[in-house]
Amino acid sequence: MPDSLQLFGWRDLVDITLVTFIIYRVILLLKGKVAARLLLILAILGTLYFLTSLVGLDTLHWILRSLFGSFIIILVIVFQHDLRRALVSLGRSGKERDYEVEEASEAIDGLTTALADLSARRHGALIVIEREMGVSAHLQTGTEIDAKITSEILTSIFLPYSPIHDGAVVIQRGKLTKAGCFLPLSQNPAISKSLGTRHRAALGLTEVVDAVALVVSEETGQMSVVIGGKLMPMPDGGSLRKALKRLIEPQWLSS
Structure with a gap:
């Protein structure tokens, strides 16, 4: 059996499963209301960032570390129309x-x-x-x-x-x-x-x-x-x- 397969353990399986699940949930969240999905996505990312560091899920932690810094900017760009409408609505x-x-x-x-x-x-x-x-x-x-x-x-x-x-x-x-x-x-x-x-x-x-x-x-x-x-x-x-x-x-x- 190749060394890479021998080194594949339960943590790696959990790591990959979590990455897949998070991507799936983010896609579903895009169908919801903007305020709720923004807060929920940020809360999930923040929580997972610390948890993955504690339990040693290196792949997921590396992905979160790479994306978290620019994620807020990405969200603002993607949901700019929703945010504009929400701000205008607040002023009415x-x-x-x-x-x-x-x-x-x-x-x-x-x-x-x-x-x-x-x-x-x-x-x-x-x-x-x-x-x-x-x-x-x-x-x-x-x-x-x-x-x-x-x-x-x-x-x-x-x-x-x-x-x-x-x-x-x-x-x-x-x-x-x-x-x-x-x-x-x-x-x-x-x-x-x-x-x-x-x-x-x-x-x-x-x-x-x-x-x-x-x-x-x-x-x-x-x-x-x-x-x-x-x-x-x-x-x-x-x-x-x-x-x-x-x-x-x-x-x-x-x-």
Whole structure:
């Protein structure tokens, strides 16, 4: 048996197991809330740094010693958007917060009303709602606008005789910012051939960014929410409103 295997003992096994477990737990923590995960990660690292020194787990202690000095800087860089939103949120008064909640609710109502109206008329529509990842780099052409989200504006944009009804409307930071935009089409061969250009564009964009896309089929009037390259049909306005509140309201309130 090689010398390296003969020297492999129970401490080495525990050492490797702990390293694997910690990496796994850190990945899971990234899905939690920023304040909790930052504190927990730092607490775990600090505790393990001293424990590994006491019991002689050299591999893990060396990794922690190498990373601990720069770990705080890494966390600040990785979670800079979360930290910025948290600091901004702390500076808001109760009245400002109430106003933002009301404004977000009105915007979601406007989106829901507009899509339900367009669905009833069977007017095709495509709306892109930006979240964490920017969408501007993926847009082609388009007309710059700066408007509040209302059902009247959205409905008028997608009327068949509107010069920009064929493109997508883009919502950024809770406002209408662009209209008549063309998006990259999905190249996924598994997509149903029955889906039209609007659906393929919504799928194509959401495959590369975390945006939410809303689609109304011109042929059937079916409303759909598209996220992560997946199409979710919405049977009615109530279902659409619930989906929007879950997917975009927290983002708008924290931006």
